[in-house]
Amino acid sequence: MAVIKTKGVEKTYNPDKIPVRALKGVDLEIAEGEFTAIVGPSGSGKTTLLNIIGGLDRPTGGYVEVGGEDISQMSDNELIDFRKEHIGFVFQAYNLIPVLTARENVEFVMLLQNRSKAERDARVKELLHAVGLEDKLDKRPSELSGGQQQRVAVARALAPKPTFILADEPTANLDSASTANLLDIMARLNREEHITFVFSTHDQRVIDRARRVVTLVDGVIDKDERRE
Amino acid sequence: MIPILSWRNIWRSPTRSAVVITAVALGIWAAIALSGFMTGIMKSYVRSAIENSVGHLQIHAPEFTEEYELKYYLPDVQKVAQELESLPQIAAYSTRTVTNGMASSSKGARGVMVKGVEPQQEAAMSAIDDKLTEGEFFPEMRGNGVLIGAELADKLNLKVRSKLVLTFQDLNREITAAAFRVVGIFDTGNAPFDGGTVFVERADLNRLLSPQGDTAAVQGALAHEVAVLLKDVQQVETTEESLQDALPGLDVKTYREVSPDLELYESQIQNVSMIYLVVIMLALVFGIINTMLMAVLERIKELGMLMAIGMNKAKVFTMILLEAVLLGLVSAPIGLLLGYLTIWYVGENGIDLSAYSAGLADYGIAQVIYFEIDPQVYWQMAVGVFVTSVLAAIYPALKAIRLKPVDALQHV
Numbered sequence A: 001m002a003v004i005k006t007k008g009v010e011k012t013y014n015p016d017k018i019p020v021r022a023l024k025g026v027d028l029e030i031a032e033g034e035f036t037a038i039v040g041p042s043g044s045g046k047t048t049l050l051n052i053i054g055g056l057d058r059p060t061g062g063y064v065e066v067g068g069e070d071i072s073q074m075s076d077n078e079l080i081d082f083r084k085e086h087i088g089f090v091f092q093a094y095n096l097i098p099v100l101t102a103r104e105n106v107e108f109v110m111l112l113q114n115r116s117k118a119e120r121d122a123r124v125k126e127l128l129h130a131v132g133l134e135d136k137l138d139k140r141p142s143e144l145s146g147g148q149q150q151r152v153a154v155a156r157a158l159a160p161k162p163t164f165i166l167a168d169e170p171t172a173n174l175d176s177a178s179t180a181n182l183l184d185i186m187a188r189l190n191r192e193e194h195i196t197f198v199f200s201t202h203d204q205r206v207i208d209r210a211r212r213v214v215t216l217v218d219g220v221i222d223k224d225e226r227r228e
Numbered sequence B: 001m002i003p004i005l006s007w008r009n010i011w012r013s014p015t016r017s018a019v020v021i022t023a024v025a026l027g028i029w030a031a032i033a034l035s036g037f038m039t040g041i042m043k044s045y046v047r048s049a050i051e052n053s054v055g056h057l058q059i060h061a062p063e064f065t066e067e068y069e070l071k072y073y074l075p076d077v078q079k080v081a082q083e084l085e086s087l088p089q090i091a092a093y094s095t096r097t098v099t100n101g102m103a104s105s106s107k108g109a110r111g112v113m114v115k116g117v118e119p120q121q122e123a124a125m126s127a128i129d130d131k132l133t134e135g136e137f138f139p140e141m142r143g144n145g146v147l148i149g150a151e152l153a154d155k156l157n158l159k160v161r162s163k164l165v166l167t168f169q170d171l172n173r174e175i176t177a178a179a180f181r182v183v184g185i186f187d188t189g190n191a192p193f194d195g196g197t198v199f200v201e202r203a204d205l206n207r208l209l210s211p212q213g214d215t216a217a218v219q220g221a222l223a224h225e226v227a228v229l230l231k232d233v234q235q236v237e238t239t240e241e242s243l244q245d246a247l248p249g250l251d252v253k254t255y256r257e258v259s260p261d262l263e264l265y266e267s268q269i270q271n272v273s274m275i276y277l278v279v280i281m282l283a284l285v286f287g288i289i290n291t292m293l294m295a296v297l298e299r300i301k302e303l304g305m306l307m308a309i310g311m312n313k314a315k316v317f318t319m320i321l322l323e324a325v326l327l328g329l330v331s332a333p334i335g336l337l338l339g340y341l342t343i344w345y346v347g348e349n350g351i352d353l354s355a356y357s358a359g360l361a362d363y364g365i366a367q368v369i370y371f372e373i374d375p376q377v378y379w380q381m382a383v384g385v386f387v388t389s390v391l392a393a394i395y396p397a398l399k400a401i402r403l404k405p406v407d408a409l410q411h412v
Helices: A046-053 A076-086 A102-112 A117-130 A146-158 A176-193 A204-209 B002-010 B014-054 B077-086 B119-125 B150-155 B191-196 B202-209 B216-221 B233-246 B260-297 B300-308 B313-349 B354-362 B376-401
Strands: A002-013 A020-031 A035-039 A061-066 A087-090 A164-168 A197-200 A212-217 A220-226 B057-060 B090-104 B109-117 B132-135 B145-149 B163-169 B175-186 B197-201 B225-230 B251-254
Touching (some): A002 A046, A020 A046, A020 A061, A020 A220, A035 A046, A035 A176, A035 A204, A046 A061, A046 A164, A046 A197, A076 A087, A076 B313, A102 A146, A117 A146, A146 A176, B002 B313, B014 B191, B014 B225, B014 B260, B014 B313, B057 B233, B077 B090, B077 B225, B077 B233, B090 B202, B109 B150, B109 B163, B109 B191, B109 B202, B119 B225, B145 B163, B145 B191, B150 B175, B163 B197, B197 B202, B225 B233, B260 B300, B260 B376, B300 B313
Parallel strands (some): A035 A212, A087 A164, A164 A197, B109 B197, B145 B175
Antiparallel strands (some): A002 A061, A212 A220, B057 B251, B090 B109, B090 B163, B090 B225, B132 B175, B163 B175
8 A cells, every 4th residue: 555645746936936847747656665765866856755745845736645645735734743643754964852862852752742651661762772772862962973863863753653754865974884774774674664764865875775766857757666 | 841842942052041041130130129229219208208207197177288377276186185095006196286487597597397396295206306416305494495407407507505586477367486496406318308397395386376365275275287106007098097087077197198299209119110120121022032033043944853743833832932931930030039139138238328418318318228129029020021031932933933844954
């Protein structure tokens, strides 16, 4: 079953002045458990596509379904709630909350979801163990390396038990060892727990590990290759 | 979690937070100290007026307070005295004969209010006896003694034992004059009072006011005013009512009614204090807005991330609001404590304004001001800071929730 489905998705910036068509009708289906990289040169529209399937932006044409729900017409507040329950974000610059510890960063979204304390505590330990940071529970982001911060970000993205994880250039700021480590963790989570990952990336190391690579060129899908 | 997040957020820039906390604390301190100073001045003025002769309550014939004519004396002084003796809340009272006249010496003449008093009663009722700088308070066996103020002594070049001629109308509207001997000079610090009031013995004044032919009874009973001092100023209103009920046909007035300037002064000081308070709070509003705006603008990306991962606008708004309120909550106790200590210290030791005393005395204000404060001011300040913080946070918080996560996340 497709967890993400886009049909004829278009995005035009500045429609009234000098229109820029970033997406020109994208049809894409991503099934549960896929490990997909969206690639393409700068300006190809991959960040725009990611923002739209992540519910951060709305298409100007077509529609987007996540988990069977059309999110393209939702209000801002509905989108916030939808993202909280269904989408886990991993950002290029980690974007952890600097004043919270690793444990608190992971716990934060679950607090927004009003999960019980027992459930939160258990899940924080489980997730930070899964990303190999069980000994860094009480460290703040400033006390962690880039790779460690990004692993905390992955744990945070997983915390709300989302429908899928959206990772925007997750390895762009990481060295090779950290990148390999992070990719290992994500691949394992994907393999063992069937978590769906969607990346946008330039990084060949990520592309090499992806099981599906969608190439965008000038706002349309140019290639869609699956590897097993 | 949001309160924890807000609390930690305000310590991200410790210096910036410390600056705004200091500003708010100093603002609170300044407002309290100012209020203490002004209340101190006001109370000193009112207290000195009460002590100098007004008392807490005064009883007159109704017509007397309108026209101040000699003929409007109290019809039955004995009854008033009996009534006052029966009330436990009365500390002292003084029966007075009052007239306006002219005080002349070899140097000149000045209009004065002549108050004929029973020395013992007056000493208990007012503080004039304590404020003598020279001479004695009506030494016994001495007819026609007069107490004058330092101001009048200066203007008329009088000393203790100097001769002073008082001229006034008697009950028959005839001009009468008599020589008095200065027995004491008082200095209340209130120049208008010291320059315009003299005290003589009531028996002496009554004798002069009631020319031959008047009966001894009239002489003994002639009095225009009974000034009353209470044990507790809080009982002014209730005592006024009970006395008014017990003495129908007479006019019982509180010090505020007797001297409307006191009431005006009290209310003006309160108004001015409130204006200062509002001005200080306004300044603080802009200080807090500035700080909170900086705090929001420097974490646009983070706010975008928070909204991206599911923190709704109400929670973001609350977080920013809470940051401002927490800043206020840290500042307020510091400011309140500083203010309290200042009021306590200056309340005990006073602040010496003698360098400006000439000007102050002209307005009837003492040279040493002891800060006093209505404890309500502390609450007003606490509530004021809370409201100020909330108001100041609204604009930055609105700015935060208007961010679009997709744009905010791109912010560099």
